[in-house]
Amino acid sequence: MVKPPTVEDVALAAGVSRQTVSNVLNAPSVVKTSTRERVEQAIAELGYRRSAAARQLRTRRSSTIGIHLDPYAGGISGVVLDRFVHALTERAGDRGMRIQLYAARSPTEEIGRMGELVDGGEIDAVVITGTFHGDPRTDWLVDRGVPFVSFGRPWGEDDVADPAHLWVDVDGAAGTAAATRHAQSTAGSRIAFLGWPSGSGTGDDRERGWRNEMDARGDDAPRLTSDENVGHARSVVAAALASSHPRLDAIVCASDSLAIGAHLAATAAGRADLPVFGFDNTPAIEALGLSSVEQLPEKVAAGVLELMGPTGRSVDPRIPVAGTAHVLVEPRLVVR
Template sequence: MPTVDDVARVAQVSRQTVSNVLNSPDIVREGTRARVQQAIDDLGYRPHASARRLRTRKSSTIGVRLDPLRDGISGAVLDRFVHKLAEQADARDLRVMIFTADGHDDELAHIRRLRDGSDVDAFVLIGTDHGDSRISWLIDNRVPFVSFGRPWGAEHPNPRHRWIDVDGRSGVRDAVAHLRASGARRIGWIGWPSPSGTGDERRAGWVEACGLDEADRARYSAITEDGVPEGSRCAEGMLALAEPPDAIVCASDSLALGALMAAQAAGRPDLPVVGFDDTPVAAAVGLSSIEQPLDEVVAAALALLFGPHGDDVLPNPDSDEEPTHRLLVPRLVERRSSHLRLGGNPGA
């Protein structure tokens, strides 16, 4: 790896001059500064991150709370998000600090400690809910942050809240429209109890595109907590109807996997089932699912916090003159959901 001495030699300046260009460029004459910068570019020199942190008194660290481990399906999307955050942060010479907390209050206690100790420059909140207490506290205390999740239930969102979210409503709506274009007419829905910002949005997409009247929407929809057994029980009830659904869309891959198992048990292995999140389990069993663009989510989060390419955290915005949020569009990953008989012999 090239060093400061290498840059000084190529630019024919002293080591101190290279340091001045890196740390106090305004005191260096323009011609000298340009020559040093050219040597830096030619050599591919990168200032040592640890030394810069000591010099600037910035941690170059992003804090993110990792939620308690849920089932291996639903938790996969957040695991992938954190992994991609670490990868893209590293490309900017940033680090990611992961911590755990028991609820919002405990998370804020961790944030206060990490911020007061200058251990973390900015935070990423994963998941938001109605009246989220973390958001108002972070804004009031001028702690730089961005959330993966929008301000649910806020009639007038605070422009100082930077957020990224995935448009689950449009994702489900497009998936249902695709099923209808393929001939499905009674498309069922299995989702989460309300209020759930994410769950309510996804259900709204089904309502908009399913083409069912109010009575049939009640007949072909089920609400449950997330999980494979829960999805299976809900699908069993729908499939026992005199006119069962000819397709089922679910708020998560966990629910969809349960629905797929119920369809197999009911002798309906060809029933189209669509989940949400496109987890590794969905890919393994051939389950169609709606994919969140996590690479784009992470890139947008870092851009809102540090600018397009920088590593210095930006202060929380004071107005809505500049965009402070991104709403990204997911896509349907279509697979043959019936190629594997779950719980049986795949070769049978």
């Protein structure tokens, strides 16, 4: 892939020094008209990004943060990342910074795109999302010395006392714990949990909140498992409702997609009033009038920028040491 043109490329094409290019971008009045026009023509012909150029020449930085744009895959819960990217872009703009979106279909492809953007001087730092156990992106970023913050914890043995890198996450356990406590106080003691197969850091964290509340009161109810699919969730819950004795009082779910499947199954079984709690508080769950845990992605975006450095244009991330390397956002239970 052809790298974007540099200041040196502009200077060479125009037959001037690098300093002259800097003067044209920052103080054009001090440059002779014919020289200025020659430099401007070189900038236009090479496709050099003039708006970023002035800032790079002054600070040696682009004041730009790169973030991966997930491929569109339909579904219900993707709106959370959409809100996060929008909030990050808006808040970065308030600080005089920019967001550079890039697309990739796999972690390996994303590493390639990050490398191109870093080597081309287009971004100073990266925000990655959807972290997982053994994530190769974080290792690559650490090895390359690229400043970054993840939306999602490192999933190490102790991400707080021994953080592998800077991270912001939503306290999933706190969210499902709040939903479980509400269900226990309003519906009864048989509160089931519908989650993804074990092994997902995010899913296991959300299950932990439900389990802690159930164990604290000595309550018992099944842990149901489904893929992130409305139809599969509906089938799983339909089977549970048909065989559950005593019957379930409520269901806490790991996502809104699972909650919608559970609600459809309950309605088909003649239990449309069965309390079902989702996680993400998407427009779809709101339209059905179901309760859900809202992740507050706007607070996540604010946390990311806080870790990126003090207010201002420059990227100056904190050193990842215990106590200051993370921001854990407590979600909000929305009861309907």
